Each structure stands twice: as C-alpha cells, then as structure tokens.
Amino acid sequence: MRTADRRIALGLYRTGPTRHLLEGALEQGVTDLDTAFNYQHFASHRVLAAIADDLLPSFTISTKVGYFPNGHGLDPARLRVAVERSAEELGRTPDTVLLHNPETSPSGFADACAVLLEMCKAGFCKTWGLSTWDPRPLLEADWEIPRPDVAMVRAGLTVPVGILDSVDELVDRAGITDLWGMAPFAGDADDSIWQTVNTATFLIPGQQSSALQAGVAAAFAIPEVTRLAVGTSHVEHLAEAVGGAQLEINTETVTAYRSLLRERATVSAGAPSRKDP
Template identity: 85%
Template sequence: MRTADRRIALGLYRTGPTRHLLEGALEQGVTDLDTAFNYHHFASHRALAAIADDLLAVFTISTKVGYFPDGHDLDPARLRVAVERSAEELGRTPDTVLLHNPESSVDGFATACATLLEMREAGLCRNWGLSTWDPRPLLDADWEIPRPDVAMVRAGLTVSAGILSAVDELVDRARIAELWGMAPFAGNADDSIWQTVDTSTFLASGQQCSPLQAGVAAAFAIPEVTRLAVGTSRVEHLAEAVDGSRLEVNTETVTVYRALLRERATVSAGAPSRKDQ
C-alpha cells in the first residue's frame, strides 16, 4: 500500500472536540473525524455542531451506533432512531455509520447489518459497516450479511495474534471492501513502553522518526488499513501522527513479526485457537 493511500482520522473517543483542535486538524490535512452516538455522554454530535458547524461540511465524518443509555442494543428500530438523531444533531448526513462493537450482541448482528444497508439506500448515510474491538465472538456465530463498505478494527503493535487472525477471517468472510484501524497505542501514546521499544525496526531503512511516528506507520501495516483513527487533544500530536503515516514500512519485518506472534500464541495455548491471548 502506498503512503499516499493512508489517511489519519481524528478520533473523538477520549477527546472532547474544540475549535482549536478541529482547525488544527484541517491545517495538517486531516479531514476525517471519527465519533459515535454515545461518546461524551451521548453529546459528541451536539458538541461538534455547537463549536464548528461551519467546518463540518469540510470533514468526512464516521460515527457509530449500538450503545444506548441502558446498554448495548442492535434493535433495528433503535438503530434507525440513533442514525436519524445523529444526522439531526450534526446538521448533516454522516458519511459512514458503523455498528458499534456488534460482538456485544451477536444474535442481532445479521439483522443490524441489513438495517444499516437499508439506511444507506434511504440516504441516511453514504457508507455502512462495523467497528469491532474483538471480532472473535462474531466468527463463532452463523450469519450471512450484505457486504459492508468498511470495517474498523484495532491496529498496531499492541494487537494480539488472535485478534489479528480474527480480523483476517472477518474480512474474508464478510467480503469487507475497506479496512480502517483504531487505537494504535491502546489508548496511551504517552506510555513509557513506546520509549523503550525500538519501533523503528518496522520501517524501511534510512528514515528518521520519533517512536510515535514509527508506531503509527506500523499500525497501518498490522493489519493493513487505509485509515487510522488517532485520539488526541493536541494538534502537535496529530501532526506527528500525520508525519508517521508517510513513513515506509519494511513489509518483510511485518511478515516475520506476524509469524512470530502466531507461533507464540500457538505455544502459549498448546494448540491453534481464536481465544489465544
């Protein structure tokens, strides 16, 4: 995958949107926003519109539905209301709507997928898909679904062999058109481990970068994704991530790394299993 095909998205899971942050994102060429119906106590969409309604048309916005004040639910009627309310609160139609952690309600997965497809065809979103933290429970169920436009999964050096293998299987089984990544640093890019692990070993030689930049580059390759959601409240951090997306990855190193992960998982479990680590 060419570096020109990679995009950084500003993730708003832990980050409350500010005008300064959104303007800074645009200055860095970041035009993707990732949010959800339930973020920030179900107020993320309203907050975005309140501080930057004049900017939202410039962004490509992905949001997620599936969580409600009383818990997780993939009931079609509730999903439809959540998508309609999301558009109303944003003041525009979201570009992509994702099922939020469908592994939490596996029994309703296939019906929910069909519902989001219907919403796309009705013009309530341009694309539909799913966002999964751990797809392994989905693979234990019997389902057939329409082809999702996109799936968002965990990416980077903190992802276990079991989840990476499950992502590969999900992509094949659901015939997913495009794969996005999230949580490249497991939610903590300031953890001291990123200063002690030499992430530059995953890069093609001759490139100078920070550990964060190398970690971002690796996340685009583990697994291979075209967009990576990065959560931050600092424009400087976002700019560093953008620079990381432009670095070339050593594909041979990535291949060896994934093989070692699988081998270690097999040894730890005693036999191949989706439930490793």
C-alpha cells in the same frame, strides 16, 4: 500499500473536540473525523455542530451506533432512531455509519447489518460498516450479512495475534474491501513502554522518526489499513501522527512479526499449566 493511500482520522473517543483542535486538524490535512452516538455522554454530534458547524462540511465524518443510555443493543428500531438522530444533530448526513462493537450482542448482528444497509439506501449515510474491538464472537455465530462497505478494527503492536487473524477472516467472509484501524497505542501513547520498544524496527532503514511516528506507521500495516483513527487533544501530536503515516514500512519485517506472534501463541497454547503434574 502506498503512503499516499493512508490517512489519519481524528478520533473523538477520549477527546473533547474544540474549535482549535478541528481547525488545527484541517491545517494538518486531517479531514476525517471519527465519533459515535454515545460519545460525550450522548452529546457528541450536538457538540460538534455547536462549536464547528461551518467546519463540518470540510470533514468526512464517520459515526457509530449500538450503545444507548441503558447499555449496548442491536434492536433494529433503536438503531434506526440513532442513525436518524445522528444526522439531525450533526446538521448533515454522516459519510459512514458503523455498527458499534456488534460482538457485544452477536445474536442481533445480521438484523443490525440489514438495518444499516436500509438506512444507507434511505440516504441517512453514504456508506456503512462495522467497528469491532474483537471480531471473534461474530465469526463464531452462524450468520450471513449484507456486504459492508468498511470495517474498523484495532491496529498496531498491541493487538494480539488471535484478533489479527480474526480480522483477516472477517474481511474474507464479509467481503470487506476497505479496512480502517483504531487505537494504535491501546489508548495511551504516553505509556513508558513506547520508549522501550524499538518501533523503528518496522521501518525501511534510513528514515528519521519519533517512536510515536514509527508506531503509527506500523499500525497502518498490522493489519493493513487505509485509515487510522488517532485520539489526541493536541494539534502537535496530530501533526506527529500525520508524519508517521508518510513513513515507509518494511513489509518483510511485518510478515516475520506476525509469524512470530503465531508461533508464540501456538507454543503458549501447548504449554502445560502450573497445576499439571
């Protein structure tokens, strides 16, 4: 995948959006926003419209539905209302609406996909898809779904091999052609582990980068995604992530890394427990 095909999205899960941050994102060439119906205590869309109504047309906006004040659910009627309210509160049609962690309620997965396709055809979004932290429960269910336009999944060096492999299977089974990534540092880019792991190992030699930038580059390749949602409240951190998206990855190293993960998982699965004689 060419670096020109990669883009950074400003993820708003832990980030309270400010006008300064949104203006800074546009200055850095970041024109993707990722939010959800339930972010900011179910006020995320209203907050965005209130602080930056004039800026929102400059962004491609993805949002998610599936969480409600009383918990997670994929009831078709509630999903329809959530999609309608998302567009109403934003003051514009979101570009993409994603099912939010459908693995939490897998029995309603197929019907929920049909609802999002229906809402997309009705003009409440331009494309639709899935946002899943762990696709394995979805793959274990007996389902057939309409073909989603996109899926958003965990990406980067913190993702276990079982989830990486299940993402590959989800892409094949659902016919997904556009894969997005999220949580490249498992929600904490300041964790000391990122100062001890040599993330530059995954780069083609000769490139200058910070540990964060190399980690971002690796996340675009593990698994291979075209968009990576990064959460931050600081424009300078966002700019650093944009620099990481421009780095060239050593694909042979990525292939070897995933092979080693599988080998280690196989060995661990076959090892006797401590209770065994």
